[in-house]
Amino acid sequence: MSESIKVETCPQCGAPAARSANKCAYCEAEFIVTSIASLDGFDKTAINRYISHYKDRLKGEPDNSEINLAMGICYLDLGLYDLAAKFFSKAIEVVPDRADGYYYHALAAIKGRKPKLLTFPEVKKVEEYLNAAIQIDGSKATYYYLWLIIKHEFYVKNGLKINPPTVEDLIAQGSCRNYDKQEIAKMISRVPVTDEELLSVITR
Ligand SMILES: [Zn+2]
Structure with a gap:
């Protein structure tokens, strides 16, 4: 399973990003969100940008636990609980000791x-x-x-x-x-x- 973070452009501002970066050097957005707290201050449009970015990523790596968790967190923050639950299930199916997934x-x-x-x-x-x-x-x-x-x-x-x-x-x-x-x-x-x-x- 590949856990490397392969981002080439920031999902929020579109700035180019190093493959190894976790955060955008320009707008400071996290690439893979890890908590609902990290979405504080993000509006629906910004969250939807993450969702479409993660959708793309999941096409290539559907078993990436971090991205499944990030996707679930975005849906949770939008109040789409059933959808969120689907991604949390996947995140803990792949990595069963992911506490935040539970x-x-x-x-x-x-x-x-x-x-x-x-x-x-x-x-x-x-x-x-x-x-x-x-x-x-x-x-x-x-x-x-x-x-x-x-x-x-x-x-x-x-x-x-x-x-x-x-x-x-x-x-x-x-x-x-x-x-x-x-x-x-x-x-x-x-x-x-x-x-x-x-x-x-x-x-x-
Ligand atoms: Zn950015």
Whole structure:
């Protein structure tokens, strides 16, 4: 599998780029986006430029996990959750230890709905993805906080019994992991949460 980055022109500004570059030397756009936070400030047109660039790339290398993840992230940011999920599935099928692939899969599976309204099988799936992400990479507060949202907004609000990890466990775990303010803000923009107390824990 080729993981080399073969960009010849920037998908955002069209400037020429070295084959080995990850970022445009002119407009500073990343070539392969790795997070929804990195799309902050990008409008629909800019995201669609990435999508058409990745579509081209995937024709030649359909099994490139990074590009499948990047494509999923673009669709997720546009709110096209089912499409996004397809690309996250592919990204983790090719590279099963890609933690962000599971995290974004979980986020896509919520489909922008209030967690309270998910079905039990949907919640189990979201939790399975988040558990996988944390097993692979336990360093990110984002994973714990998305799980905390699910525990609080689905289990607590529906009056259901909570198996470990509990709300308290997840708050404690999340509080001592790497905190990415921009990613957390983007994550919350995809999951409607109105509980002020919960939000104050997550947004610190
Ligand atoms: Zn550029």
